[in-house]
Amino acid sequence: MPEPDSVKAKPHDLLTRRFIAVTGKGGTGKSAVSAAIAFAAATLGRRVLVASIQRYEKTTGFLGAGAPAGEVFEVQNNVFAVNITPKAALREYGLMILRFERLYRRVFEDTLVRYLMEALPSLEELVMIGKAWYHTQERQETGAWRYDTVVLDMQSTGHALSMLSLPATITKAAPPGPLRSKAKEILAAVTDPKRASLCVVTTPEETPVNEAAEICERNAAEAGMPPGFLFVNRVIEPEFGPSELDLGAELPPRALLRTAFVCASFRERVARSQSGHLARAQRDIPLPAVILPEVFSEEFGTAELAALSKIITEHCHGSV
Ligand SMILES: Nc1ncnc2c1ncn2[C@@H]1O[C@H](COP(=O)(O)OP(=O)(O)OP(=O)(O)O)[C@@H](O)[C@H]1O
Numbered sequence: 001m002p003e004p005d006s007v008k009a010k011p012h013d014l015l016t017r018r019f020i021a022v023t024g025k026g027g028t029g030k031s032a033v034s035a036a037i038a039f040a041a042a043t044l045g046r047r048v049l050v051a052s053i054q055r056y057e058k059t060t061g062f063l064g065a066g067a068p069a070g071e072v073f074e075v076q077n078n079v080f081a082v083n084i085t086p087k088a089a090l091r092e093y094g095l096m097i098l099r100f101e102r103l104y105r106r107v108f109e110d111t112l113v114r115y116l117m118e119a120l121p122s123l124e125e126l127v128m129i130g131k132a133w134y135h136t137q138e139r140q141e142t143g144a145w146r147y148d149t150v151v152l153d154m155q156s157t158g159h160a161l162s163m164l165s166l167p168a169t170i171t172k173a174a175p176p177g178p179l180r181s182k183a184k185e186i187l188a189a190v191t192d193p194k195r196a197s198l199c200v201v202t203t204p205e206e207t208p209v210n211e212a213a214e215i216c217e218r219n220a221a222e223a224g225m226p227p228g229f230l231f232v233n234r235v236i237e238p239e240f241g242p243s244e245l246d247l248g249a250e251l252p253p254r255a256l257l258r259t260a261f262v263c264a265s266f267r268e269r270v271a272r273s274q275s276g277h278l279a280r281a282q283r284d285i286p287l288p289a290v291i292l293p294e295v296f297s298e299e300f301g302t303a304e305l306a307a308l309s310k311i312i313t314e315h316c317h318g319s320v
């Protein structure tokens with residue numbers, strides 16, 4: 001475990017970074033936080049693309065659920081989304097490098113080559129990060145960047161780290177050639193503290209906090225991305241003191257009161273069990289922590305994202 005406080009990364013103005021990678025344990029809210037960061041940056045007038053890494057063609061992204069892989073679409077003013085799958089990235093990257101579709105077909109759709117690609121998962125990862133990076137380099141006709149910020153909504157820990165480490169690995173290990181120079185270019189961009197930031201999402205629970213700590217350690221050792229923020233998501237603050245709500249008390253006899261009591265006790269139990277993990281995350285993880293509350297609503301949609309996005313602006317923008 002890293003030493004508390006002394007090694008914490010300094011907070012920076014996240015919303016003006018050009019490349020923000022977001023990872024964390026599965027289901028902790030990576031896609032929700034990526035979308036909220038995008039809305040926060042778009043509110044400042046930046047054009048933002050959320051690139052969501054998806055393993056399979058049937059996409060489930062938060063902003064782009066069901067959208068065809070590889071296609072950029074506008075979610076709202078200044079917010080764009082794209083789902084990046086290995087197949088679509090391979091195809092586009094193949095086209096980008098090889099330029100001719102016929103040649104692409106011959107090279108990439110050949111059964112043997114396809115088989116080899118599937119057997120070499122790092123190649124899939126390289127084309128996916130390559131595609132995400134490519135979007136940071138796109139320009140409009142006016143010469144301005146097409147996207148001021150690209151938020152990379154990544155998969156959980158293992159996959160994300162092997163993807164982020166790939167440019168460094170290839171730069172070190174590959175023989176000189178186009179692959180190595182591309183990897184070197186991506187490496188320079190993703191490790192540049194002025195341009196990039198690696199943010200981690202956790203919930204205040206045992207395993208997600210452990211994974212968040214592991215991400216930070218492995219990032220420092222393997223990928224070298226500039227450390228960003230830790231988003232502790234779905235936090236429920238305790239509402240009662242121990243003397244105000246006795247969790248072991250007998251249930252009230254009347255049905256409505258009984259239901260209310262059960263709900264309040266449940267909420268309080270969760271809040272109390274979260275508090276130790278929240279404190280551990282704030283103390284042991286070497287990133288400045290931002291607390292994002294559990295938003296109680298029937299559906300998690302635009303209004304809920306806007307609430308998170310407001311908190312992100314308050315804590316991650318300006319002279320933080
Ligand atoms: N702060 C929050 N308050 C309430 N619900 C939330 C919050 N953050 C996320 N959720 C809920 O949790 C669900 C999972 O969030 P999300 O899809 O962002 O997680 P993920 O880490 O991207 O998951 P995966 O690993 O599958 O990609 C969302 O559909 C949303 O309903």
Ligand SMILES: [Mg+2]
Pocket residue numbers: 030031032062153
């Ligand atoms: Mg997700």
